[in-house]
Amino acid sequence: MTAENGLLKERIRALTATDPQHVFARTLNFVETVDMEHNTVRISHLPAQSRHIGTSINFLKLIPRKKFGLLTQGNDGIFSLKPDGRWSAAILSADSASVDLASFSLDPQDNLWVGTLGSGLFRALGYGVFANYTHAGGLSRNTVWQTLYVAEDMLLVATDNGIDSLNPLTSKIRHLRDASTYTLARDNDGTIWSASNSHEIVNFNPMNGEEKSYPVSYVNDILIDRTGIVWCLTDLGVYRLDPTTDTAPQLVPGLAQPSPAGVIMQDGTIWLLSGKHLYFMPPGSAPHRLEIEWSQPDFNPLSLTVKSASEIWVGGDGGVIRVMHDGNVLVSQTYFDRSALIGDSIYSVFADSRGWIWVGTNRGVAVFNGTRWAYADSSDGLAADNLSQNAISETPDGTIWIGTANGLTHVLRPDTLFVQRPLHPFVDSVQAGGKPYTGAKLPYRDAPLEIHFGSLDFADEQHISFRYQLNDVDPGWVVTGQKTVRYPALPPGTHFFTLIAFDQRTHRESAPIVVRLCMAYPMWKRWEAISLYILMTLIVGYGLWNWRMAISTRRIRTLERLVSEQTAQLAQQLRTDSLTGLFNRRAIQEILENIPGLAAGSRTIYIVLIDIDHFKTINDIYGHVAGDDVLVEFGRRLRETMLDGETIGRYGGEEFMGIILSMPDQIFPRLAAIREAVETKPFSISGADVRVTFSAGITALHLNEGWVQAVARADFALYRAKNNGRAHTLAMFDTILSGEPGS
Numbered sequence: 172m173t174a175e176n177g178l179l180k181e182r183i184r185a186l187t188a189t190d191p192q193h194v195f196a197r198t199l200n201f202v203e204t205v206d207m208e209h210n211t212v213r214i215s216h217l218p219a220q221s222r223h224i225g226t227s228i229n230f231l232k233l234i235p236r237k238k239f240g241l242l243t244q245g246n247d248g249i250f251s252l253k254p255d256g257r258w259s260a261a262i263l264s265a266d267s268a269s270v271d272l273a274s275f276s277l278d279p280q281d282n283l284w285v286g287t288l289g290s291g292l293f294r295a296l297g298y299g300v301f302a303n304y305t306h307a308g309g310l311s312r313n314t315v316w317q318t319l320y321v322a323e324d325m326l327l328v329a330t331d332n333g334i335d336s337l338n339p340l341t342s343k344i345r346h347l348r349d350a351s352t353y354t355l356a357r358d359n360d361g362t363i364w365s366a367s368n369s370h371e372i373v374n375f376n377p378m379n380g381e382e383k384s385y386p387v388s389y390v391n392d393i394l395i396d397r398t399g400i401v402w403c404l405t406d407l408g409v410y411r412l413d414p415t416t417d418t419a420p421q422l423v424p425g426l427a428q429p430s431p432a433g434v435i436m437q438d439g440t441i442w443l444l445s446g447k448h449l450y451f452m453p454p455g456s457a458p459h460r461l462e463i464e465w466s467q468p469d470f471n472p473l474s475l476t477v478k479s480a481s482e483i484w485v486g487g488d489g490g491v492i493r494v495m496h497d498g499n500v501l502v503s504q505t506y507f508d509r510s511a512l513i514g515d516s517i518y519s520v521f522a523d524s525r526g527w528i529w530v531g532t533n534r535g536v537a538v539f540n541g542t543r544w545a546y547a548d549s550s551d552g553l554a555a556d557n558l559s560q561n562a563i564s565e566t567p568d569g570t571i572w573i574g575t576a577n578g579l580t581h582v583l584r585p586d587t588l589f590v591q592r593p594l595h596p597f598v599d600s601v602q603a604g605g606k607p608y609t610g611a612k613l614p615y616r617d618a619p620l621e622i623h624f625g626s627l628d629f630a631d632e633q634h635i636s637f638r639y640q641l642n643d644v645d646p647g648w649v650v651t652g653q654k655t656v657r658y659p660a661l662p663p664g665t666h667f668f669t670l671i672a673f674d675q676r677t678h679r680e681s682a683p684i685v686v687r688l689c690m691a692y693p694m695w696k697r698w699e700a701i702s703l704y705i706l707m708t709l710i711v712g713y714g715l716w717n718w719r720m721a722i723s724t725r726r727i728r729t730l731e732r733l734v735s736e737q738t739a740q741l742a743q744q745l746r747t748d749s750l751t752g753l754f755n756r757r758a759i760q761e762i763l764e765n766i767p768g769l770a771a772g773s774r775t776i777y778i779v780l781i782d783i784d785h786f787k788t789i790n791d792i793y794g795h796v797a798g799d800d801v802l803v804e805f806g807r808r809l810r811e812t813m814l815d816g817e818t819i820g821r822y823g824g825e826e827f828m829g830i831i832l833s834m835p836d837q838i839f840p841r842l843a844a845i846r847e848a849v850e851t852k853p854f855s856i857s858g859a860d861v862r863v864t865f866s867a868g869i870t871a872l873h874l875n876e877g878w879v880q881a882v883a884r885a886d887f888a889l890y891r892a893k894n895n896g897r898a899h900t901l902a903m904f905d906t907i908l909s910g911e912p913g914s
Contacts, residue, residue: 244275296551300552300582301580303553304337311333315575319363321361325338353366354366354390366390370389391405392430394443408429438453439454447465449494470489471488478528486518489879490507491520493505525569543589554575557577595627602622603661613691622656628672635673636650637651639671643664644661751802751805759818762830775838780869781829783801797856866889870904871904
């Protein structure tokens with residue numbers, strides 16, 4: 172050992188040991204492993220990071236854990252020592268940037284808890300299962316559309332700001348190409364094909380930067396077969412491009428309808444969606460349509476994946492369908508609706524090498540292993556609940572990459588999604604009349620009883636509810652998401668309070684825990700008093716009964732009034748957005764469910780989705796408080812433009828939804844008037860006057876049509892409006908896009 176290492180060893184402070192033969196110690200930049208049995212010493216130098224999170228020499232810590240290996244603090248988060256001897260850094264979250272990391276710990280369920288200096292305690296969501304990459308960690312933009320595996324040390328990431336190259340081994344990110352990119356494909360020569368705007372695809376070489384563009388509009392997906400032919404799936408149909416010739420892309424006969432997604436099988440067969448139909452093309456063959464009538468008449472297919480030569484999964488509005496076929500003959504189909512998938516909108520369907528089906532939705536990801544479903548959302552560690560279209564992929568190591576609206580998620584251990592952890596409810600305290608209940612029999616008194624409970628399952632906290640019952644008091648099981656129950660009084664006798672925790676999403680349920688409560692009988696119910704009652708009945712019976720009834724009646728009226736007031740307040744809160752005071756998403760959806768497909772007279776019902784342009788930029792420049800002020804003022808201006816019978820609400824984030832009544836030839840002038848009323852006057856943001864614009868997608872609600880389909884069309888129109896430059900309106904009439912005059 173060198174003199175330098177000898178001095179280092181003197182500074183190292185032993186923190187913990189995995190067994191009597193091994194000791195681990197840590198200084199600021201080094202970790203020492205001492206093997207007592209073999210009399211060897213190994214010193215590891217932690218890799219340099221970007222120092223988003225500082226560390227304090229006073230709180231350096233090591234934790235040996237079988238599941239994660241040796242853990243210690245790093246500059247960007249937590250380092251783990253892998254079996255091959257390499258250190259791997261896990262960036263905790265963008266919210267943890269610029270804080271001083273003091274200490275950390277793993278609880279019995281392997282949740283990672285991190286203590287900071289001056290910023291409190293937080294839990295690293297999904298540590299060891301999910302790793303997230305965001306703009307704060309180096310991505311050029313948070314909106315991730317697709318990933319493409321190139322090599323062990325290179326994963327291409329398509330974002331709203333171009334193409335990034337991510338090294339999964341080191342978590343380093345570098346920017347390769349500007350321009351918003353929505354889909355990626357790699358040919359046999361190693362060059363990359365991408366759709367970067369609405370009217371062209373680009374073939375570029377990541378090694379030398381050379382590129383060539385081809386005119387193809389509104390590309391949804393790019394497929395490249397074994398012969399090098401490029402297939403472009405667009406809103407206008409399927410185009411075939413031979414890069415070895417100078418011939419422009421050619422529309423494939425019979426496939427002139429919108430094509431949102433496709434897959435190439437190992438034998439070269441292409442499966443794709445065209446319109447509402449499913450087609451397949453063996454190598455060198457013309458398209459063949461699979462003869463199928465969807466089990467759901469209003470099903471609109473948007474994505475697909477091929478699990479095997481006879482099994483295809485298709486995602487669309489409201490659910491996914493598993494299709495079993497024999498050539499072009501349908502064998503069977505199985506429909507999984509939103510109750511199984513947790514989300515209302517299906518954006519991605521992907522079959523991995525295990526045969527698992529991954530379904531990306533607007534509320535997280537659902538995974539089917541052939542037997543049951545598992546789920547994950549932002550509360551579990553995903554970068555965001557809202558996934559991007561066709562943005563799920565797999566790398567050769569079996570891990571899964573998921574693109575979301577707020578970053579890229581790497582699912583490091585997919586198998587853990589199906590681990591059924593037992594739930595651990597507990598009763599924290601019981602108070603009778605404001606004093607702690609110790610278990611002894613309570614002297615009878617008419618005082619309220621409060622029971623406080625919870626669950627130690629932090630990883631599933633967002634999805635856990637409770638079922639409880641106090642025998643002889645509750646007529647049945649009571650379900651709640653709260654963690655406190657209050658009874659006005661505990662009746663005399665022995666009672667048992669039973670509590671069960673359950674996760675409705677995964678159908679898990681804990682073993683019941685029971686608390687025994689004893690209340691003494693009042694004196695007037697003892698045998699000594701009964702004799703006295705008989706003697707006093709004729710004298711004071713009626714007066715006592717009347718007095719007791721008056722007290723009971725007054726108490727009941729007071730309780731009824733309190734319940735009525737609280738019920739009214741809760742009903743109002745459930746329908747109102749707390750920030751803007753407009754209807755919230757739930758209220759808007761209830762309104763849509765209760766309106767007919769056509770308005771009275773000749774006016775039509777239109778659904779319009781309005782999205783504030785560049786709202787993230789406002790938050791980044793002026794702060795989230797100023798952003799909230801913009802949302803409030805924006806909602807106020809929208810509300811003032813609404814006419815009788817029309818509705819406006821906040822649909823989520825910076826997105827608003829309006830229900831507008833208009834003649835068909837007046838809808839664009841109506842939207843122009845709304846735009847003028849909202850955009851003409853600048854918004855005062857932190858003392859500065861800023862012009863705020865919006866993009867809008869609009870569609871008509873047809874007679875006898877479900878609102879979900881109409882909202883999906885409006886959302887598609889909004890998506891195109893934003894991609895075409897923002898600050899204008901597009902309408903979606905069935906599958907035809909139409910812009911406002913001058914847009």
